[in-house]
Amino acid sequence: MGRTVIPFGPQHPVLPEPIHLTLTLEDDIIVEALPRLGYIHRGLELLARKRTPDQMVQVVERVCGICSMMHGMCFCQALEDIHGITPPPRAQWLRVFWAEVHRLHSHLLWLGLFADALGFENLFMQFWRVRERIMDIQEATSGNRVVVSVSVIGGVRRDLNPDQMLWCRTELAGVRDEVHRLGKAMLGDYSIAKRTKGIGVLTPERAHALGTVGPTLRGSGVAHDIRMLDQEIYGAMEFKPCVENDGDSWARLTVRIRETEQSVDLALGTLDRLPQGEIAVKPKGQAEGEAVRRVEQPRGEALYFVKADGGKLLDRVRIRTPTFANIPALLDLLPGHSLADAPVLVMTIDPCISCTER
Amino acid sequence: MKLPRLIPNALRSLFRRPTTRRYPAEVRKPYAGSRGEIVNDASACILCGLCARRCPTSCIEVDKHLCLWVHDPFACVLCGWCAEVCPTDSLTQTEQRPTPRTVRQRTELHPTPPQRPAKPKDA
Numbered sequence: 001m002g003r004t005v006i007p008f009g010p011q012h013p014v015l016p017e018p019i020h021l022t023l024t025l026e027d028d029i030i031v032e033a034l035p036r037l038g039y040i041h042r043g044l045e046l047l048a049r050k051r052t053p054d055q056m057v058q059v060v061e062r063v064c065g066i067c068s069m070m071h072g073m074c075f076c077q078a079l080e081d082i083h084g085i086t087p088p089p090r091a092q093w094l095r096v097f098w099a100e101v102h103r104l105h106s107h108l109l110w111l112g113l114f115a116d117a118l119g120f121e122n123l124f125m126q127f128w129r130v131r132e133r134i135m136d137i138q139e140a141t142s143g144n145r146v147v148v149s150v151s152v153i154g155g156v157r158r159d160l161n162p163d164q165m166l167w168c169r170t171e172l173a174g175v176r177d178e179v180h181r182l183g184k185a186m187l188g189d190y191s192i193a194k195r196t197k198g199i200g201v202l203t204p205e206r207a208h209a210l211g212t213v214g215p216t217l218r219g220s221g222v223a224h225d226i227r228m229l230d231q232e233i234y235g236a237m238e239f240k241p242c243v244e245n246d247g248d249s250w251a252r253l254t255v256r257i258r259e260t261e262q263s264v265d266l267a268l269g270t271l272d273r274l275p276q277g278e279i280a281v282k283p284k285g286q287a288e289g290e291a292v293r294r295v296e297q298p299r300g301e302a303l304y305f306v307k308a309d310g311g312k313l314l315d316r317v318r319i320r321t322p323t324f325a326n327i328p329a330l331l332d333l334l335p336g337h338s339l340a341d342a343p344v345l346v347m348t349i350d351p352c353i354s355c356t357e358r
Numbered sequence: 359m360k361l362p363r364l365i366p367n368a369l370r371s372l373f374r375r376p377t378t379r380r381y382p383a384e385v386r387k388p389y390a391g392s393r394g395e396i397v398n399d400a401s402a403c404i405l406c407g408l409c410a411r412r413c414p415t416s417c418i419e420v421d422k423h424l425c426l427w428v429h430d431p432f433a434c435v436l437c438g439w440c441a442e443v444c445p446t447d448s449l450t451q452t453e454q455r456p457t458p459r460t461v462r463q464r465t466e467l468h469p470t471p472p473q474r475p476a477k478p479k480d481a
Contacts, residue, residue: 051414054412054439055412055413055414056414057414058414058415058435058437058439059414062435129377136389139388139389139392140389140390140391143389143391143392143393143438144392144393144436147435149393149437157442158391
């Protein structure tokens with residue numbers, strides 16, 4: 001049988017960001033998928049040699065808009081390790097609050113986009129309506145709707161006052177109710193089950209061998225979450241990662257819906273346990289040394305390597321983002337499925353291409 | 359049959375307020391502390407250049423000799439650090455978001471640098 005080559009992307013209705021996949025088909029079935037990346041490479045890692053570490057915080061926040069909080073937080077944590085300082089407890093808890101609110105907004109964005117990829121336009125608009133409330137929380141507490149930009153080396157820039165905390169509590173409780181209702185509608189839908197159940201199965205062994213991270217890995221039944229390592233904050237809130245065992249698109253969808261509800265609880269938990277005190281300490285002198293930090297982003301584990309040689313500027317910043325780790329899994333998923341399933345499968349790994357290309 | 363279950367929902371939606379706003383005609387008030395436009399009060403600026411040094415996008419230029427303070431609003435990411443480091447609080451961040459503009463133009467101000475106190479003459 002003859003083979004057909006279909007270019008998928010970089011401009012495609014289902015893709016919010018540009019990635020190109022060359023799909024080789026036999027009849028209607030994909031037999032091979034090859035990626036091409038580099039459409040939005042900006043060279044942000046090299047900027048570390050031209051910007052001071054303080055300025056670099058604003059740069060790494062712009063590696064990716066939808067997980068900017070975690071990028072900034074991870075970079076600051078790495079530099080705090082190099083400086084040998086510990087941010088005050090209130091700052092650490094506030095960072096977790098914003099990180100969880102950020103995860104909420106990212107997961108709601110993905111749920112909307114996934115519903116859209118399946119052709120469920122109404123649900124897409126409903127999820128984004130709820131996301132609007134989260135972005136209002138971000139604007140009211142940090143000043144920006146998406147790139148919250150609250151992390152500094154040694155703490156955070158903004159504080160929450162009691163009125164804001166009370167308002168955030170009511171808003172988050174409302175969001176939890178709405179997410180629960182919409183999640184039930186999504187998981188109870190016959191067409192969504194038909195298009196996701198048993199499609200794109202990634203076994204735990206294969207997921208582990210490919211180095212998959214985040215909800216894609218947890219959907220395959222591996223309980224791997226960087227938040228589990230944080231005993232002080234997530235341990236105090238008795239955090240348990242959401243895991244599904246089927247490994248198909250349905251499992252990855254269920255993990256994200258459950259994580260959305262869990263993030264509301266974690267954000268509310270941080271508000272309940274927020275200690276009093278300072279919100280930042282000042283680092284002294286120039287940084288010298290190396291540090292590696294990992295953080296759990298909405299899409300999975302991100303790794304930061306920062307090297308400073310004691311000068312005014314940093315020597316090297318290396319960022320390994322979750323989508324970079326998940327692309328091999330995507331290429332493994334696609335063969336054997338029909339072309340009509342390709343958009344949904346691409347969406348299930350939650351591709352964030354601007355992260356990947358930096 | 360699921361159809362009759364939709365009727366109450368449809369009736370509710372018929373009388374509910376719309377979720378969206380008629381945007382250009384109706385604008386929501388920004389929240390307190392929202393990061394908006396950068397405004398410099400030329401009369402209080404001492405041309406120290408701290409804002410230009412802190413800016414992550416290098417959108418501020420300060421020239422003490424030409425008495426020039428320049429801000430490029432198109433390169434600015436509204437992080438607000440310039441306003442935070444300003445020693446005289448002449449630089450402030452308003453709560454109003456910048457509006458779309460048709461002309462790409464930089465903001466140029468000519469503040470007067472502070473006069474150095476005259477050296478006391480030896481008696």
